[in-house]
Amino acid sequence: MEIVPWVFLIGILSVLCIRGVHGVRHSATAPQQLPFLGGGTPDTHAWQRYHIRYYSMTLLFIAFEMEMMFMYPWAVVFVEEGGMAMMEMGMFLAILSIGIVYAWREGVFRWQ
């Protein structure tokens, strides 16, 4: 039946209208907008820049991710291409490994 979705729609709209007319509960008061600090107050508000210390790990993740993306089409043609494909994948992995070794040297695995 066509009528069921209309009933739902009208029902939802009327609920929204009633809420709108009735007045939605006033938004948070000034004390409620404060972050919870156990009673204390902040000097500044919370819009601030801070160091996301996992960003170097995300870069490393992308290195692995790209490897996998290339491996899917490679796996499809691997049987017919044979040794050539094997060598190409070896080269690709070698280049990526250099990236990982470099990241290692730069301290990506060190949480700081």
Next chain:
Amino acid sequence: MAVSVLSNWAGEAPVAVFVAIGEGMRDRLERLFNDARFVRAASPRHAAIFLIAGRMRLEDREDLRRLHDQMPHPRVTLLWNAEVGEALGDAEVFTGSTLEVDIEASEAGRSDDAVRDRLEKLWQELASGERSSEPDLLHDEPPNSWEGIGPHGQGGQGMMGGTPYGRPMAMTSDDLRDGLALDLYTARFGPFLPMFPPGLLLEMTLQGDVIQSVKVVRPPLSQAGGNDVPAALLRLARLLDVLGLPVLGQRARLAAVGGATSVPLEKLSRAIHWAGATLAIPRGLGAVEGYGDTRTRFANLVSVANGFSPAMWPGLTRSAHLSSILPGLEWSEAMLVLNSFDDETLSTLAAIVEGADEDRDGHDHDSGHMHHDHGGPHDHDRHQGHGGRGSHLGNDYHGRHGGHA
């Protein structure tokens, strides 16, 4: 009909209570919450009942009022042996016994039961709508007026000069850990933060979760906890909670309530061992001369739970203070350090030092000024530098960084 069924059903739910703990009431409250009818809320936003237990300082009253207003409706306040004057409006009052040390243990148990019943009754009245929610105590005004002020309505001039939502923007400063200059966040934490000792108010400056500087504003309130096994178990429970092992924490708390006989303590300490709790605490964290590091203090607590007598520490050196122990730590590490000391040691470490500001390095001071006196000449300079001539200031910072790295 349906609504009343629902509200009665809500009244059956565990009561979420936010507690502000006053003088000498901490251990008693931890026992009070060993009851499935109650949930101790971690913040007032999740609570319906605000329980204020024990004597409070005069200067804590404003913070209590702020916490009260942070609770969602419907809400109710219960004062338990709390002397806060008219600060909390016409809140419910429970006057039972005075402190636990003054009275018989059985009487304390009975009065705890009475408090539990009172809390439950309050919650049922609140849920069913018999009792109306408490109104706000503070004015609904931002700390600075800002709306419509300035060219973009952000409350001031320049890119960083406004006070949107009533508070100034954060300013950059050097970071202790890697020298990357990002924004400082200065705030007063406490006095009723659940992971803090009750009453401790610290003014901390953070960059992300790394603590840059600490100043003790108010010392912790004195607690009745001694050095016996139950007190040690409760301390251990708090540390386990902070470590993210609340189930083990609950077991330690139950063991503390039931005395040494009810829960086999060897089993508890074995569970703590196998949970890897000791390994989760970095070696050398929060080391204080003569007091070992956090890991040894934790191990000592576990051995107390195992039946050994608590280790006797030598006296603290005069220089040991929270303002030198905490900076450089991440928030989670700092909470472990704070909870690893016994009450007496902590109150020594958190003594208010006169003139502590003077020997701090400059940027702590700086941030204080630029946030407080708006319109002062110093303030003006800073904002100008950030807004209009940002690159100039940036160069300055980079220059200093070269030295760091």
